[in-house]
Amino acid sequence: xxxxxxxxxxxxxxxxxxxxxxxxxxxxxxxxxxxxxxxxxxxxxxxxxxxxxxxxxxxxxxxxxxxxxxxxxxxxxxxxxxxxxxxxxxxxxxxxxxxxxxxxxxxxxxxxxxxxxxxxxxxxxxxxxxxxxxxxxxxxxxxxxxxxxxxxxxxxxxxxxxxxxxxxxxxxxxxxxxxxxxxxxxxxxxxxxxxxxxxxxxxxxxxxxxxxxxxxxxxxxxxxxxxxxxxxxxxxxxxxxxxxxxxxxxxxxxxxxxxxxxxxxxxxxxxxxxxxxxxxxxxxxxxxxxxxxxxxxxxxxxxxxxxxxxxxxxxxxxxxxxxxxxxxxxxxxxxxxxxxxxxxxxxxxxxxxxxxxxxxxxxxxxxxxxxxxxxxxxxxxxxxxxxxxxxxxxx
Amino acid sequence: xxxxxxxxxxxxxxxxxxxxxxxxxxxxxxxxxxxxxxxxxxxxxxxxxxxxxxxxxxxxxxxxxxxxxxxxxxxxxxxxxxxxxxxxxxxxxxxxxxxxxxxxxxxxxxxxxxxxxxxxxxxxxxxxxxxxxxxxxxxxxxxxxxxxxxxxxxxxxxxxxxxxxxxxxxxxxxxxxxxxxxxxxxxxxxxxxxxxxxxxxxxxxxxxxxxxxxxxxxxxxxxxxxxxxxxxxxxxxxxxxxxxxxxxxxxxxxxxxxxxxxxxxxxxxxxxxxxxxxxxxxxxxxxxxxxxxxxxxxxxxxxxxxxxxxxxxxxxxxxxxxxxxxxxxxxxxxxxxxxxxxxxxxxxxxxxxxxxxxxxxxx
Numbered sequence: 225x226x227x228x229x230x231x232x233x234x235x236x237x238x239x240x241x242x243x244x245x246x247x248x249x250x251x252x253x254x255x256x257x258x259x260x261x262x263x264x265x266x267x268x269x270x271x272x273x274x275x276x277x278x279x280x281x282x283x284x285x286x287x288x289x290x291x292x293x294x295x296x297x298x299x300x301x302x303x304x305x306x307x308x309x310x311x312x313x314x315x316x317x318x319x320x321x322x323x324x325x326x327x328x329x330x331x332x333x334x335x336x337x338x339x340x341x342x343x344x345x346x347x348x349x350x351x352x353x354x355x356x357x358x359x360x361x362x363x364x365x366x367x368x369x370x371x372x373x374x375x376x377x378x379x380x381x382x383x384x385x386x387x388x389x390x391x392x393x394x395x396x397x398x399x400x401x402x403x404x405x406x407x408x409x410x411x412x413x414x415x416x417x418x419x420x421x422x423x424x425x426x427x428x429x430x431x432x433x434x435x436x437x438x439x440x441x442x443x444x445x446x447x448x449x450x451x452x453x454x455x456x457x458x459x460x461x462x463x464x465x466x467x468x469x470x471x472x473x474x475x476x477x478x479x480x481x482x483x484x485x486x487x488x489x490x491x492x493x494x495x496x497x498x499x500x501x502x503x504x505x506x507x508x509x510x511x512x513x514x515x516x517x518x519x520x521x522x523x524x525x526x527x528x529x530x531x532x533x534x535x536x537x538x539x540x541x542x543x544x545x546x547x548x549x550x551x552x553x554x555x556x557x558x559x560x561x562x563x564x565x566x567x568x569x570x571x572x573x574x575x576x577x578x579x580x581x582x583x584x585x586x587x588x589x590x591x592x593x594x595x596x597x598x599x600x601x602x603x604x605x606x607x608x609x610x611x612x613x614x615x616x617x618x619x
Numbered sequence: 620x621x622x623x624x625x626x627x628x629x630x631x632x633x634x635x636x637x638x639x640x641x642x643x644x645x646x647x648x649x650x651x652x653x654x655x656x657x658x659x660x661x662x663x664x665x666x667x668x669x670x671x672x673x674x675x676x677x678x679x680x681x682x683x684x685x686x687x688x689x690x691x692x693x694x695x696x697x698x699x700x701x702x703x704x705x706x707x708x709x710x711x712x713x714x715x716x717x718x719x720x721x722x723x724x725x726x727x728x729x730x731x732x733x734x735x736x737x738x739x740x741x742x743x744x745x746x747x748x749x750x751x752x753x754x755x756x757x758x759x760x761x762x763x764x765x766x767x768x769x770x771x772x773x774x775x776x777x778x779x780x781x782x783x784x785x786x787x788x789x790x791x792x793x794x795x796x797x798x799x800x801x802x803x804x805x806x807x808x809x810x811x812x813x814x815x816x817x818x819x820x821x822x823x824x825x826x827x828x829x830x831x832x833x834x835x836x837x838x839x840x841x842x843x844x845x846x847x848x849x850x851x852x853x854x855x856x857x858x859x860x861x862x863x864x865x866x867x868x869x870x871x872x873x874x875x876x877x878x879x880x881x882x883x884x885x886x887x888x889x890x891x892x893x894x895x896x897x898x899x900x901x902x903x904x905x906x907x908x909x910x911x912x913x914x915x916x917x918x919x920x921x922x923x924x925x926x927x928x929x930x931x932x933x934x935x936x937x938x939x940x941x942x943x944x945x946x947x948x949x950x951x952x953x954x955x956x957x958x959x960x961x962x963x964x965x966x967x968x969x970x971x972x973x974x975x976x977x978x979x980x981x982x
Contacts, residue, residue: 244892248807248808251808251811252808252809252810252811253810255810255811255814256810256814259814266841269840269841269842269843270840270841272843272844273839273840273844274840276844342656343649343652343656344649344650344652344656344659344660345649345650346649346650346659346660346663346664347659347660347663350663356967357963359966359970360917360921360962360963360966360967360970361921361959361962361963361966362921362922362924362935362962363921364924364925364927364935365924365935365955365958365959365962366959368935368939368951368955369951369952369955369956369959372942372951372952372955373951373952375951376949376951376952377952558825558826558827559826561826561828561829562828562925562928564828564928565927565928572826572828572829576832579832579836585832585836585837585840586837586840588832589829589832589833589836589837592825592826592829592832593824593825593829593833596824596825596826596829597821597824597825599824600823600824600825601820601824604820
């Protein structure tokens with residue numbers, strides 16, 4: 225009795241620095257205080273510095289005239305427009321190069337990754353050389369290399385290389401023919417969209433029918449037919465326009481058609497080649513992660529080779545491939561900020577010019593960070609959702 | 620008697636057909652198995668024949684190795700003179716010319732350390748103490764100011780010395796910070812966990828270039844009047860803060876891979892949190908993540924080249940500056956190939972090392 229009370233009273237007298245719960249609270253309070261004090265210190269210093277150097281604060285500069293030109297804007301822009309519009313042009317340029325880069329990277333990475341697994345010694349080793357050479361050289365150096373190559377090796381506009389009719393390459397840019405504007409092209413996009421919607425409902429219908437009756441329907445083939453056929457039909461119905469807008473030399477430069485600058489070309493090639501080397505490794509690892517027993521088991525229950533691939537191997541390989549692949553896509557988007565080094569006007573380059581002109585470094589850097597942060601967080605939120613959906617449900 | 624006959628029969632070998640062994644056999648198996656592979660091989664061989672000889676001709680036959688820039692402009696092949704004539708500037712930048720034996724010595728020391736530490740059998744406590752001492756010694760050799768060595772300001776450290784400085788000190792400072800952040804993210808204390816998560820996700824969401832901008836244009840505003848920090852140190856801080864977030868994620872992977880039983884067993888022994896982590900969890904977790912840590916080291920090494928954008932003279936910038944000299948303008952391919960080879964050797968060595976280590980640790 226006496227003994228028991230003593231133990232209880234002893235537990236009551238544990239000094240607080242030996243109690244994990246209390247210690248935890250103290251530690252957290254100290255950490256938070258430290259962060260708050262650091263924040264306050266930085267904030268007060270910044271306030272004092274800004275006042276001393278009489279730098280304006282806030283985002284008032286958004287509405288002011290930017291006063292600098294931007295090459296290759298996707299929306300109409302001139303130096304008389306506002307900073308807000310200039311930054312928007314920058315964002316669109318970043319989106320443009322990232323989107324084109326992601327599509328090309330996946331295609332090339334997939335190709336090289338599969339080539340790496342080829343039984344052909346030559347193919348496999350060429351792919352290995354490609355991966356090693358591109359992975360181990362900084363991407364910025366590769367950008368400089370392509371930029372230098374385009375500037376030194378390509379001829380002047382008057383001596384343009386003309387590899388195909390209507391295609392011109394010179395040190396001012398790359399010029400491709402573009403179909404002439406015609407109302408038919410406006411209606412082709414809705415037609416394609418309609419094809420997608422119809423395919424989606426077709427897929428739902430075929431799944432329900434398969435569950436009920438066991439009969440299958442060629443969903444993929446009909447999807448391909450619809451998405452090619454419907455826009456084609458629209459094009460034919462509206463008179464099959466074939467007029468092309470060919471680039472042609474006027475004065476010192478080419479006009480007309482579709483063109484992009486050597487800066488854009490160098491940035492795109494550099495980013496795509498660098499990232500595709502990593503994607504190739506991811507694809508290889510993903511395919512190798514599916515054990516051979518899976519293929520054999522699928523074949524033994526009577527699936528045809530095509531079905532083995534689509535129903536057994538790909539779903540498992542994709543589960544391994546998709547998360548690191550998304551990471552690489554994000555890396556590509558973040559690396560596109562190196563555009564500033566070779567003079568392509570992406571978002572960071574425009575923001576940097578804004579910082580230099582307005583002197584508002586804090587707002588400028590904050591804008592850069594927030595923009596990329598939003599892209600990253602949205603992507604990782606999507607990834608978490610995807611991972612939860614495809615995660616293996618274990619016992 | 621009977622056994623003897625059997626053994627004689629068994630030793631009589633049937634040789635494989637000539638087309639199945641040796642060079643022919645190898646080629647049949649690896650290059651010409653099936654129609655598709657044969658066509659593929661022939662196509663690639665054709666492409667190689669078309670591209671490799673002209674390249675060799677450009678790089679080795681028609682090339683100039685040590686000429687004036689004027690001779691280069693008339694040559695048909697590569698102008699390696701751009702490298703040989705500016706060799707010491709590309710490698711050491713503005714480091715005083717007559718003192719450049721010091722970075723050479725420091726780099727030789729580093730290479731010796733790396734080669735010695737290459738084998739896992741030599742990893743022990745002495746080596747762990749020797750590394751910081753060695754790095755300090757390299758710093759003293761480079762900086763000077765004591766003994767008979769004249770002082771060389773860090774501002775003058777450029778070229779490959781700056782690249783290595785940023786990479787090595789960046790990683791060695793980011794590593795402990797990353798481990799602390801990883802532990803913080805796995806902590807049961809909500810405030811600590813939240814702070815770590817916010818830090819890690821924030822940094823991983825932005826490009827390194829924005830961190831470097833922050834260091835070069837915003838950091839001076841954060842400090843009280845009169846205090847200025849050296850430009851290189853500011854970039855170094857940005858690289859450390861950036862790399863730490865990535866290391867934290869790698870280490871977190873290692874911490875998650877440790878079975879629960881290990882944590883529980885440590886607690887059952889009555890170990891405190893720090894003892895549990897120091898003696899049981901971290902040694903196992905850090906060991907399993909050595910290969911991805913080396914990958915981080917590789918990308919940190921490559922990412923140091925981004926300091927070009929804020930105007931520091933690393934290896935890439937010295938190459939860039941060489942090419943802005945009117946004499947050597949237009950020979951960017953040769954110069955960049957040379958610099959790329961330096962980076963390649965470093966990264967290739969590290970990635971091979973990481974792969975071998977991974978194989979050793981798996982067994």
